[in-house]
Amino acid sequence: MKLLPGPLRRRRPAEPDGRPAAVPGDGDLRRGHDALVREREKEAERQRRREAALEVPISVAGWLDERTGLGPFMRGLLYRKVPPSNWFYTLGSATLFAFLSQAVTGVFLAMYYRPSATEAYTSVQHITNDVFLGQLVRGMHKWGATVMMILIFLHLGRTFFFGAYKYPRELNWIIGVVLLVLTMVMGLTGYLLPFDQRSFWATVVAVNLNSSGPIIGPYLADFLRGGAEFGATTISRFYAIHMLLVPGLMAALIGAHLYLVVKLGVTAPPWMKAEKARELAKEEI
């Protein structure tokens, strides 16, 4: 709180209401007091505004809750208790984050990519050389695939060694394995899309390997190629599988996976049981 500076006070002999400034000291005090009151009013006004600003998200949340009834659900989701965990338990959400990163960079690549045997290579060249940040986004998509693959295997290892696939989480394990296979299908179908020598010949070999499978092998290979030979339709087929079919399936399965994680809860580290038993034993002594 700042009082009026001395020289200014002396130049003003009376208050605006015309009261004589008989005793200079008395007027000083009075003006000081008025300034104090004004300052307090301002402060109160600021406080009111701050509270009103805080009201906005609350009222938005209230508005949404009134119309969706999501309030109790969100509270249950956010404030549910999670058993003591460690950093190994972040591998699943990190895999999910890598998937989201792939989705976002993939959308930007799809804006420039043309899935045809004649144009694919030049459009990837265009993305790499001309498009603003194109090289970075393409690099992120390529390395994001590697990072996601590493994370999904680490997550699988954590689930295996912690025995987290056991009752009651068997179904979530199965969904997770299917997600692993779909991630590998993404890697396989995405590899062809740049359409350079490396990706083309690796995919030819991969599809030929498929065709060596019993019974459905040859049919699967024909479906992937769009015929008996690699042709003009092959690349658009791989593109559709890579950016529509498999990501859609993955998004749905990730939803189911997360639902079960929230519903059943994440496991406690398996060695906790032993600690707990020991603690109880101590208490009994």
Add this chain to the structure above:
Amino acid sequence: MNAREKEQYLREYHVFKGQGKPFFPYTVFKDGTMATLTLVVIIAAAILFGAELGPKADPTTTTYTPRPEWYFFFLFELLRVVKPPALVFMATVGIPTICLVLLIILPFIDRNPERNPLKRPIATLTGITVIAAMAYLTIEGAIAGSPTEIEMKVAKQYEPGRAVAASSGCLGCHKIGDNGNAGPGPPLTKVGARLPKQAIARTLINPTPPMPSFSTLRQRSPKEFNELVNFLSSLR
């Protein structure tokens, strides 16, 4: 797990959950930290290593050695390890499918209620063995050549020709030494003894269908074509 073990687990879990902390903000903070780290690693790799773009795909080339993405190396290495033609389908589809089915039904195979990795040695050791095997196959696949490699020993002057044959897809239909498929083409292990050099060259240019013609290779690179013919006629 029987009903009593299930009930016991659920009760224990309830106690652990009660000891835990709320998802928000504790778990969200940890997950957020990990997500940030993931993004940093992806961007750093993208900037440091980039994404290369090789020469345009050319279905008419006959001399390209295919390499898969690194996370498929273990599958490709399986192919190299399995030699007998009758077992090749086991390497391409059989073993991977069996492993996948086992992985899916794992919760129904391992019904032991114990979860501590130190107290279930069979599961833990199996897991470590599988990881070690996959790591070994991945590393072998990374340092070895492609599955179209020809391992047959030849004299030094025929080695370039052997490389041309290896990358030309011959092994798709022919057997050369221990490598390649037994059909539909005849084995080439002793083709030099059966056909003179000129006949081999003629067959390469005007083959019996379904074998593709190598006349484009001769036009584009006569040297490689001659190396290929020399290598094949040296096989006796």
